[in-house]
Amino acid sequence: MANIFTRIRDSISADLHEVIDQKEQKNPISVLNHYLRQCENETDKVRKLVERQYLLKEEFNREYNEAVHLAEKRKHQAEIASKAGEAELYEFALKEQTYYEERVARLNESRGQTNRQLEELEQKYEEMKHKLKDMHIKRMELMGRENMARAHHRMNKVVDNNSYSTKAFYRFEEMESYLDRLEHQVNSAYHRNTIDARIAQLEKQQKNQETNTIS
Secondary structure, eight states, X not given: OHHHHHHHHTSSXXXXXXXXXXXXXXXXXXXXXXXXXXXXXXXXHHHHHHHHHHHHHHHHHHHHHHHHHHHHXXXXXXHHHHHHTOHHHHHHHHHHHHHHHXXXXXXXXXXXXXXHHHHHHHHHHHHHHHHHHHHHXXXXXXXXXXXXXXXXXXXXXXXXXXXXXXXXXXXXXXXXXXXXXXXXXXXXXXXXXXXXXXXXXXXXXXXXXXXHHHO
C-alpha cells in the first residue's frame, strides 16, 4: 500500500519539476492540466486495484466456503466410520477433517486481511477522487481568474498605452474632419442645386412676362 502512494507522490522526477516550474511561469493552466492528467492516471490505477481486490475477496470467500463444506463433510464421515467400527476409515476421515479445519482457519484469516485491505483501498480511492474533483474546480477557478487578468490587461493596454491612445485620438480627429468635409460638400451641392433651380425658375418667369408684353 505504501509503495502505491509513494509512487504517486514521486511520479514526477526532480528534472521534470524544474522544467514544469519554468513552464508554470508562462502557462499555469497547462501545468495544472499536466498534473490533472497525472492524478487521473494514478486514480485510475487505484480503481483497478480496488476491482482486483474485490475479485480476490470473492475468490477467498469461495475457497473458505468450500473448505467449511469439506470439513463438515469429513466430520460427518468420521462419525459414521466410528459408529461402524471402521478404524482405518475413521482415522482417514478425521485426518482430512483436521486438514480442512486448518484450511478454514487460514482462509478466514486471509479473508479478513483482504477485507481490511479492500476497505483501505476504497477509502484511499474515494479520497483521491475528492482531491481530483477539487483540482478540477481549482482549474476552473484559475481559468476564470486568468480570463479576468487577460481582460484587464487588454483594457489597461488600451487605456494606458500612449501610442495607442494617440493613434486613436488622431483617428477620431480624422473622422471628424472627414465628416466636416462631407457635410460641407453636401451643403454646397444643395446650395448649388437650389440656386440653379431658382435662377431657372426666374428665367422662365421673365420669358413668360416678355411674351405676354409682346402679345
